[in-house]
Amino acid sequence: xxxxxxxxxxxxxxxxxxxxxxxxxxxxxGFRLFGQATIMLFQAVGYIFHGGIxxxxxxxxxxxxxxxxxxxxxxxxxxxxxxxxxxxxxxxAAFGADTAVGGVVALALIREIGPITAGVMxxxxxxxxxxxxxxxMVVSEQIDAxxxxxxxxxxxxxxxxxxxxxxxxxxLSIYSMxxxxxxxxxxxxxxxxxxxxxxxxxxxxxxxxxxxITHLIKSVINACIIIFxxxxxxxxxxxxxxxVGHATTRAVVWTMTIIFxxxxxxxxxxxxxxx
Amino acid sequence: xxxxxxxHLAASPFLLVEDWVTLGVRLAGQVGIVIARTFYCLLRLQVxxxxxxxxxxxxxxxxxxxxxxxxxxxxxxxxxxxxxxxVQxxxxSAIGGVVSLALIRQIGPITAAIIxxxxxxxxxxxxxxxMNISEQIDAxxxxxxxxxxxxxxxxxxxxxxxxxxxxxxxxxxxxxxxxxxxxxxADVSFGVFLDSAKAMVIDQDFFVHxxxxxxxxxxxxxxxxxxxxxxxxxxADVGYAVTRSVVWSMTVMFIVNYIVTDLTYxxxx
Numbered sequence: 136x137x138x139x140x141x142x143x144x145x146x147x148x149x150x151x152x153x154x155x156x157x158x159x160x161x162x163x164x165g166f167r168l169f170g171q172a173t174i175m176l177f178q179a180v181g182y183i184f185h186g187g188i189x190x191x192x193x194x195x196x197x198x199x200x201x202x203x204x205x206x207x208x209x210x211x212x213x214x215x216x217x218x219x220x221x222x223x224x225x226x227x228a229a230f231g232a233d234t235a236v237g238g239v240v241a242l243a244l245i246r247e248i249g250p251i252t253a254g255v256m257x258x259x260x261x262x263x264x265x266x267x268x269x270x271x272m273v274v275s276e277q278i279d280a281x282x283x284x285x286x287x288x289x290x291x292x293x294x295x296x297x298x299x300x301x302x303x304x305x306x307l308s309i310y311s312m313x314x315x316x317x318x319x320x321x322x323x324x325x326x327x328x329x330x331x332x333x334x335x336x337x338x339x340x341x342x343x344x345x346x347x348i349t350h351l352i353k354s355v356i357n358a359c360i361i362i363f364x365x366x367x368x369x370x371x372x373x374x375x376x377x378x379v380g381h382a383t384t385r386a387v388v389w390t391m392t393i394i395f396x397x398x399x400x401x402x403x404x405x406x407x408x409x410x
Numbered sequence: 411x412x413x414x415x416x417x418h419l420a421a422s423p424f425l426l427v428e429d430w431v432t433l434g435v436r437l438a439g440q441v442g443i444v445i446a447r448t449f450y451c452l453l454r455l456q457v458x459x460x461x462x463x464x465x466x467x468x469x470x471x472x473x474x475x476x477x478x479x480x481x482x483x484x485x486x487x488x489x490x491x492x493x494x495x496x497v498q499x500x501x502x503s504a505i506g507g508v509v510s511l512a513l514i515r516q517i518g519p520i521t522a523a524i525i526x527x528x529x530x531x532x533x534x535x536x537x538x539x540x541m542n543i544s545e546q547i548d549a550x551x552x553x554x555x556x557x558x559x560x561x562x563x564x565x566x567x568x569x570x571x572x573x574x575x576x577x578x579x580x581x582x583x584x585x586x587x588x589x590x591x592x593x594x595x596a597d598v599s600f601g602v603f604l605d606s607a608k609a610m611v612i613d614q615d616f617f618v619h620x621x622x623x624x625x626x627x628x629x630x631x632x633x634x635x636x637x638x639x640x641x642x643x644x645x646a647d648v649g650y651a652v653t654r655s656v657v658w659s660m661t662v663m664f665i666v667n668y669i670v671t672d673l674t675y676x677x678x679x
Contacts, residue, residue, distance in 0.1 A: 263532065275645065380539065384652065388476060
């Protein structure tokens with residue numbers, strides 16, 4: 136079992152300390168957290184291969200993660216599509232490149248903005264809710280009760296959440312991309328007089344299959360990051376009501392940072408093509 | 411608003427929409443009251459400056475590292491995509507202008523604001539909810555101290571002072587990442603990149619940048635403080651309040667970001 140009883144935050148409160156010391160502290164916390172998340176990933180995959188998955192619990196979690204995030208992810212994706220299409224379609228229409236607007240907007244939405252918007256929103260909603268739930272279970276000694284009954288918290292709590300996230304987060308990401316495109320088509324028509332069929336023709340000519348593969352890879356990686364970082368932060372929390380808040384803040388910050396970093400790594404490794 | 415009240419939400423999609431709208435309208439009203447009282451205190455100069463500086467340290471300095479890392483990688487990913495597209499059209503010399511315009515007008519403010527909403531907004535919501543459930547807010551009221559004046563105003567002043575700094579810093583790091591990517595992938599030297607940026611970027615863009623930074627800071631502070639001051643219950647509700655504050659402040663930020671973009675967009679150049 137991982138060493139969960141080490142307090143994660145050494146200095147709390149106001150300290151105008153040494154910047155190098157705080158950098159060291161940040162790195163130490165990061166490495167430990169990364170190790171905990173990796174161990175949890177291996178344990179969860181091991182349990183999945185050994186079978187014995189509680190599918191009813193997986194469905195309950197999928198409802199919580201997927202259906203619960205539907206409105207937030209939809210609204211965010213729609214307005215991201217609005218803002219992007221507004222800038223791009225007016226710029227390109229000025230150059231007489233009306234026929235390229237759809238391709239540029241769709242490529243940006245599918246490869247970059249769609250996965251990152253959905254990932255950040257799901258990290259804010261699902262990751263923080265999970266860290267809060269697990270850390271309040273730790274605080275009220277429910278995790279200790281599980282261990283006494285010889286039930287591994289990873290098998291009982293993390294595996295269903297992981298499978299549910301693998302099912303729903305790619306779906307949420309595609310849904311966000313779809314709504315973003317719908318918003319982009321609407322704005323291109325309303326603000327730059329580009330008819331929907333010209334927009335969609337351009338999308339068809341520009342977007343290739345590997346773009347969707349990049350999209351799905353990014354969303355699956357986001358799902359893993361959200362689940363394992365927020366669950367390991369939640370399970371390693373200690374203390375009272377205040378520490379539930381600390382754990383939740385830390386989960387949001389860490390999952391978002393790692394999502395941004397992983398997003399760049401996938402972008403750099405994926406086959407980039409031009410429109 | 412307690413965690414136990416949202417158990418029935420999975421029942422019907424219409425019920426879910428209705429509930430979401432009800433929560434949103436109630437929250438908007440609560441936020442409006444907090445904004446009104448905050449400006450009432452600000453106009454009468456009832457500001458605790460020492461506490462404001464402490465909050466500015468917490469909001470600004472403590473977010474420096476994480477905002478830097480995030481905007482570095484955002485700048486890398488975005489300029490990589492833009493550079494690949496522009497090189498194909500032979501537009502290497504325009505990379506600097508396009509990347510810096512996108513970073514100043516859109517990506518810089520929204521990246522800094524998302525990270526501040528995640529870090530600062532969630533910890534403010536957690537702190538105020540913890541104070542609320544341990545009856546410290548009630549104790550303040552018993553001592554005839556206005557919680558808005560004592561808790562919200564210093565955070566608002568601190569955030570207003572620090573958010574433009576964080577936003578400019580995110581933009582600077584992003585542009586540095588863009589310069590590195592342009593040098594590696596498109597063989598564009600730093601000088602050519604900066605010349606292109608100088609030719610394309612005008613003062614108006616920085617006005618939009620600062621406007622977005624101030625609005626985002628206000629959204630994060632007011633939503634997280636309102637949710638923190640209005641949550642009752644136990645340990646589970648602290649986590650619930652944090653989730654709500656992150657979700658609401660980010661959603662409202664995305665919507666307001668679009669509205670500001672629409673109102674300030676003055677056409678292609």
